[in-house]
Amino acid sequence: MxxxxxxxxxxxxxxxxxxxxxxxxxxxxxxxxxxxxxxxxxxKTNKVSGYFEPIEPSSADELILPKGFRYDVVAAYNDIINPAGDTFGFNNDFTLYFPINGSNERGLLWVNHEYSSEVFVHGKKTGDRYTADQIKKMLYVQGGSIIEVYRDANGNWKLDPTSKYGRRVTGLTPFELTGPARGAKAVNKATKVQGTFANCSGGMTLWNTVLSCEENYETTSADAGLDPTHYGWVVEIDPFDPSFAVRKHTALGRFHHENSAVGLAKDGRLVVYMGDDTTDACIYKFISKGKYNPSAGRSNSDLLKEGTLYAADLKTGKWIAITIEAVTKALKDEKFKLPSSIKGTKEELLAKYKEQADVLVNAAEAANLLGATPTDRPEDLEISPFDNTIFIAHTNNDKHGNIHGHITRFFEKDNDLGALEFDFEIFAAGGRQSGFSAPDNLTFDSNGNLWTVTDISSSKLGKGVYTTFKNNGVFVIPTRGSNKGEALQFASAPIEAEMTGPWFTPDERTLFMAVQHPGEETSDPKKPTSRWPHRKGDTMPRPAVVAISGFNLQK
Incomplete structure (x- = not known):
């Protein structure tokens, strides 16, 4: 081939x-x-992606797909999503489809909203601060949207603005804290906090709730005057039931969360894999203390309150427990030398780390202190549904010369997600030779192919060493066989946009994706660099969720 x-x-x-x-x-x-x-x-239940003719890179202000495929714009920024008049947020990222009554043609779609915009949403600062109204807008357009979507008689996917399920979860929504940091000094004794924002990717629990991940929270929390220790967590939402208290699970650690991939250890304990989207950041997994009970439904959420957070040491192939006991032992060891990345003295750090809440609030520092391996922006992690291997998108790290990034594959010992030892390989490397650069979100189809989107910075697209890639795109990569690791381009994004959050309907006839930040480099709203999605009456580019169809099923 x-x-x-x-x-x-x-x-x-x-x-x-x-x-x-x-x-x-x-x-x-x-x-x-x-x-x-x-x-x-x-x-006779084999679900496949079907054939497609790979496309060439493009610089056009359009979402380009292979011959035979099409897309519908399902929801775009500021569209009304329910009878109360709530509106779809800005810069949509992760998407997650929940069938209604088992339907592949009507369901709920959870959508993350990652950040706001001075140009298109809330305007610039007056002096060195935003007004109260600007802050309210900034917080409202982040978080997440729950929208009801359906496929009409003509095969077009649409948003149902009359839905009883449609609602927003925003930077203004009250959240409960769970786990060791709840009420702790490290979060200024908070048990409830205001809102979620900087929501990047996420995951789905085994009991059908959303895990949404707070990533680059610092700017918004500072601009809004909010306590930064209340952000950088994994949050949980039930899209069908607003009475299920939205919550932040502190046992999973606080860092720049990209996503959460949920699986089970052989003994039934819950395992959650997570990436920290910064340069020189670590790879994490959480293993619950208790075991998953399928009949317990949403009560399994309690598993995320208690367990052990681990970080990967790639030099030894071991998972390091990030605990107060381990941190204290290291700092009290006279022979222990602090890594160069750690600021402060042993005495200052011993004063800082008194209980597990302190470790979890400062998880990235604690992981580095204990010897976990700094890596190149570990963004999306996904568990292969075929063989339990873990695929990790390392987007890039120009400080180390890893300009185009790579995808790593972990092999847990004895094929057990609960194992504390692993091996790994570089599954695919970005660059001219592969046709892609800066891998980001990942998903699988049931043919065993890995789908990845790319995240080249808007300011670098089409320039210098990124010239040949043109706009960001979507790629399909076989994970086994003679074509293992060969990337084939499926889509090209509009100008300055990313394609994010790929999620198939269960029958794989539809692929939902977000088109994030088209026209991001615009400085004058009257002269936008993109006008996608080119809807009649629009005067600005609008981040939007699309439904891609044209996939074939085996009869």
Missing amino acids: DRRTFLTYLGSGAAALAVASSGLGVLSGKASAESAANHLFGF
């Missing part, structure tokens, strides 16, 4: 994955591939 021909139905990549999962040994031929795949998905 070359770059002009994509995988056929259940090609070598899916066959190899199926074999690996089923333990059937080496298979060859179409019949063997189909039988192996049926073992994975059930007889």
Whole structure:
């Protein structure tokens, strides 16, 4: 296969994955591939992405897809989402589809909103501060939207503004704190906090709630005069039930959270993988103390209140427990030398770290202190549904010369997500040779292909070493077989935009994605650098969620 021909139905990549999962040994031929795949998905239930002709990079102000595919703009900034008049937020990122009554054509869509804009939303500061009204707007457009979406008789995806489920969770919404930092001195004794913002990616729990991740929270918390220790957490929301208290789980640590990938250890404990989207940042996982009980439903949320946070040491292939006991032991050891990245003396740090809440509020520092490996912006982490390996998008780190980033694959010992030892490989590297740069969000299709979007900074697109990539895009990469690691471009984003938050409907006929920050480099709103989505009457570019269709199902 070359770059002009994509995988056929259940090609070598899916066959190899199926074999690996089923333990059937080496298979060859179409019949063997189909039988192996049926073992994975059930007889005649194979869901596939279908064929597509890979596209070329583009600099056009449009969302470009392969021949035979189309998209609908489902919701864009400031669209009304419910009868109360709430509006869709700004700079949408992560998307998550929840079927209503098992439907692939009507459901709820959770959408993250990551940050605001002086140009398009709340205006510039007067002097060195924003007005109260500007701060309110800034906080309202962040957080998340819950919208009801459906496919009409003509096959078009639309937003239902009459939905009883439509609502906003914003920087103004009250949240409960859970876990060790609740009420602790490290969060200034807070048990409830105001709002969520800087919501980047996220994940889905095994009990069908949303995990939304707070990433670059510092600027908004400073501009709004809010306590920064109340942000940088993983938050949980039930999109169907507003009576389920929205909460921030402090046991999962405070850092620049990109996403949360949820799985189970072999013994039934809950495992959550997380990335910290900054340069020289660590890879984390949380293992619950208790075990998952499918019949307990949302009560399983309590598993996120108590457990152990770990960070990866890539030099030894071990997960390091980030605990107050470990921090205190290290600091009291006369032979222990502080890493160069840690500021302060041992005495000052011993005064700072008194209880587990202190460790969790300062998780990134504690992880570095204990010897976890600094890496190159670990953004999205996803657990392969085929073999329990962990894929990690390291977007880039120009301080280390890793300009185009790479995707790492972790292999937990004994294939157990609860293991404390692992091995790893570099699965794919960005650059001219692969056709992509700066991998970000990840997802899988049931053919075993890894989908990744790219996150080249708007100011660098089409310039210097980024010239050949043109606009940001979406790529599909087989994870096994002779074409393992070969990236094929599926989509090209509008000018200065990212494609983010890929999420398939269960039947894989529709792929939801967000188009974030089109025209981000605009300085004069009367002269925007992008006008996407080019809707009639729009005078500005609008971040929006799209539904992509054209995928084929095996009959």
